[in-house]
Amino acid sequence: MYEGLDAQSFNNVFIEQLDTTEGMKKSAAAGAAFVRSKIREIGFARRLLPPESVTRVDLTRSTDHDTLIKIVDIEHDSKAMALNFASEADERYIQGKRYAIPFYKIESEKFVKSEAELLSYDYPITKIIEENSIKDIQKVEDITFINHAEAAISLTGKRLVSSATSVDRRAMNSLFKMIDADELLADVALMNTVDYNDYMVQPATEIGSPLASEITLDGYKYQTIMKRKLVVTNKLGIVLPGEVWAFAEPAYLGNSFILNDVKFWIKKEADMVIWKTWEYVGTGFGNIKSIAKIELDVPSPIPVGGTI
Amino acid sequence: MVVAVSDIRVAPIGEDLTKEDLSLSVLRGLEKMYRVDKKIATGAVFSKGEWAVLDSEGLAARPGVTPVGGTYLVFCGTDRFDSYATKQVTLIMSHPVVVKTSKFDTGVTYAVGDSLTVKDLGAGEAFVTKAGASEPVLARVLEVGNGYLVFETLGGV
Numbered sequence: 351m352y353e354g355l356d357a358q359s360f361n362n363v364f365i366e367q368l369d370t371t372e373g374m375k376k377s378a379a380a381g382a383a384f385v386r387s388k389i390r391e392i393g394f395a396r397r398l399l400p401p402e403s404v405t406r407v408d409l410t411r412s413t414d415h416d417t418l419i420k421i422v423d424i425e426h427d428s429k430a431m432a433l434n435f436a437s438e439a440d441e442r443y444i445q446g447k448r449y450a451i452p453f454y455k456i457e458s459e460k461f462v463k464s465e466a467e468l469l470s471y472d473y474p475i476t477k478i479i480e481e482n483s484i485k486d487i488q489k490v491e492d493i494t495f496i497n498h499a500e501a502a503i504s505l506t507g508k509r510l511v512s513s514a515t516s517v518d519r520r521a522m523n524s525l526f527k528m529i530d531a532d533e534l535l536a537d538v539a540l541m542n543t544v545d546y547n548d549y550m551v552q553p554a555t556e557i558g559s560p561l562a563s564e565i566t567l568d569g570y571k572y573q574t575i576m577k578r579k580l581v582v583t584n585k586l587g588i589v590l591p592g593e594v595w596a597f598a599e600p601a602y603l604g605n606s607f608i609l610n611d612v613k614f615w616i617k618k619e620a621d622m623v624i625w626k627t628w629e630y631v632g633t634g635f636g637n638i639k640s641i642a643k644i645e646l647d648v649p650s651p652i653p654v655g656g657t658i
Numbered sequence: 659m660v661v662a663v664s665d666i667r668v669a670p671i672g673e674d675l676t677k678e679d680l681s682l683s684v685l686r687g688l689e690k691m692y693r694v695d696k697k698i699a700t701g702a703v704f705s706k707g708e709w710a711v712l713d714s715e716g717l718a719a720r721p722g723v724t725p726v727g728g729t730y731l732v733f734c735g736t737d738r739f740d741s742y743a744t745k746q747v748t749l750i751m752s753h754p755v756v757v758k759t760s761k762f763d764t765g766v767t768y769a770v771g772d773s774l775t776v777k778d779l780g781a782g783e784a785f786v787t788k789a790g791a792s793e794p795v796l797a798r799v800l801e802v803g804n805g806y807l808v809f810e811t812l813g814g815v
Contacts, residue, residue, distance in 0.1 A: 419668070424675045440685040447675045449667040501670035604669075634669025637676055 361474060365465045368618035382614035382627075393488035394583045395495035398538055398597050399633065401606040409453070409609070419450040422605050424636050449636050453609055456490045457628035458483035465621045483627040487612075492588050494633055498604075499595060502638035510644045516548035517541060517594055518556065521644055522576055525596045528642035536642070537599035538579040542589045544651040546570075546582045592648035598640035606633040680760035680806045682707035682733070687755030693733055695746040704747050705735040707761035709776040709784055709796075718747045721784040725775040727794045731757065731811065755811050756800065762807045763787035772799040774809055 367373030409418040424447040431439050461482060503509045508528045514521055526536040541549075550570045554562035564571075574580055578596070583589050597603055609630035616625035635641060666672035684691070696710070699717035704710055709729050710718040721729055734741065734748035741747060762768075762785045774797040775789035786809065789795045801808035 427678050440683075441688040443684060443688055445679065447667075447679070449669060449671050449675060451669045498670040501672075505672065505674065632669070634671065636671070638671065638674055639676055 361468055361471055365468060365618070365623065368465075368616065368623060374616060374618065378614050378616050382612060392484065393491045394540060394581050394585070394589075395491045395606070395633070396488075397581050398495070398540065399600050399603055399606040401608045401631065401633075403611065404607045404609055406609070408607075410450075418453045418609070418630075420453070420605070420607055420632055421448050421450050422634070422636060423448050449634060451605055451607060451632040451634035453607070453630050453632040454494075455628055455630050456487050458486050458626050460624060460626040462622055462624050465618070465623055468623060487627065487629065489585065489588070491631065491633075492583070492585060496588050496595075498633060498635055499597075499641050499643070502635050502641045503643050506638050506641070508639070508642035510642070512644055512646050514646050515648055516551070517545045517646060518549070518552055519576065521594065521646060522578075525594055525642055525644040526576065526578060529596055529598055529640060532639045534598045534602055534637075534640050536578055536596040538581055538597050539575055540581045540583065540589060540595040540597070542586045542591060542593075543582055543584045544586060544591050545594060545646070545648065548648065549575075586651065591651050592646040594644050594646070596642045596644075598637070602637055603640045604633070604635035604637065607631065680758065681705065682731070682761070683758040684733075684750070685756045685758055685808065686810075687753060691753040691755050692751045693748050694751045695744065695748050698736060698741075698745055698747050702747075703736045704732045705737060706732055707759045707785075708732045708735070709786070710747060710749055718749065721776050721778055723778045725777045725789070725793045725796070727796075729776045729794075729796055731755075750811070756808065757797075757811065758801075758803075758806055758808045759786075760806045761785045768799050768802045768807060770799050770802065773797075774799060 367377050404420060406418075409420050411418060426444055426446045428442070433439060459482065510524055510528065512521055512524070522539065525539065529536040550565045552562070557565075572580070589595065609632075612627065612629040614625070614627050616623070618624070667675070696712065696716070696718040698704075699713050699715075699719035702710075702717075702719050704718070704720075709721055710732055711721050711726055711729050713719040730749040730751050732747060733750050736742075736747055762774075763779055763783075765779075766788050768788065773789040773795040774786040775793045776784060776786055776796055777793075778784050779787060786797055786807070795812060797809040797811045799807060799809050
């Protein structure tokens with residue numbers, strides 16, 4: 351409904367719409383649709399463990415408080431054995447394991463702006479939403495994801511510290527092996543842009559002349575490294591320099607849920623426009639062996655002077 | 659207090675859920691063993707793989723420091739919802755079974771054929787341990803594994 355308008359006209363129409371109940375509903379719906387699509391594209395957590403949409407009936411209440419959890423089953427053990435014809439196998443009384451994924455809310459700040467000031471903007475209101483709400487929400491999702499991953503490797507010990515000063519194939523191999531050794535398969539690697547840049551300066555003696563030439567011209571343009579998917583993030587505050595993560599594919603990793611959908615709320619009171627965005631999500635790694643991290647001794651990504 | 663899931667099984671979880679649960683696996687005798695519910699003595703709690711005795715009122719109680727013949731494997735502990743509801747614990751009674759368990763006295767070295775008994779080991783533990791000369795024998799070691807024992811219970815003791 352906003353297509354074909356310049357930014358100022360857009361803002362004008364947007365504010366006028368908010369003067370009616372119907373218009374406010376339309377604005378909220380448009381905002382929610384926008385938020386959904388952008389979040390799907392931006393957060394790396396959602397690429398590594400795509401969220402599944404759930405409703406209230408899929409969740410369980412606690413007897414102690416008013417929050418919700420989703421209980422997820424873990425595949426039970428089983429095995430086969432070689433036997434003589436007259437013998438019989440061991441018995442197993444099946445007792446499955448489960449774990450609970452608690453839900454929590456991620457909410458943007460509550461943005462307030464006067465309609466007159468809003469009109470003074472040369473870009474549409476959706477840009478403000480994009481630059482504030484969405485970045486904040488997807489960042490919190492990513493932080494929670496990495497926090498849970500840190501908790502997993504602290505239990506399994508799948509954290510390798512290397513004196514190497516940049517990411518190379520040897521480091522990646524060591525990383526992937528930590529997962530592959532447990533009858534799993536490392537499916538995706540996560541690194542930040544700085545380490546990704548380092549990966550691209552490997553010498554031709556390491557990666558071969560054709561690839562080195564190609565990288566020099568066009569950069570590393572493949573979506574995989576050593577047959578594993580590659581996710582690169584610019585969030586160096588979450589995926590720290592020198593830290594490269596590996597994860598198994600989602601089916602062997604864990605679960606991520608979003609309750610209902612992202613919600614966008616907006617209202618106009620007198621001349622003030624107020625809006626915020628929130629969602630209820632839950633993420634958990636049921637198989638903590640499916641996560642590994644390597645920590646390299648990389649120099650600070652921000653040169654502080656001196657010589658190279 | 660009843661909780662839906664133990665804390666270590668709430669994400670981020672504090673347990674490797676892919677690891678085999680060795681607390682109690684009945685390898686032989688599942689179909690024929692007697693699974694019997696017994697009312698729980700006041701204050702007694704049991705987890706799967708522990709053992710219980712019957713007190714003078716026939717209630718399931720924690721084993722004492724002196725082993726007795728009437729000591730039974732706990733098949734389902736008091737940490738389950740059904741046990742909360744019934745105030746009963748499920749015991750394996752009166753039939754020999756072959757069991758694999760990580761719940762044993764780890765302060766003792768075992769060999770295949772060792773006789774086992776059950777008594778209070780201190781620190782709230784009441785597991786199988788090597789039987790002394792005058793103590794009732796409740797089980798016999800069949801395999802000494804890495805972190806587990808396989809033994810056969812001697813039914814009808």
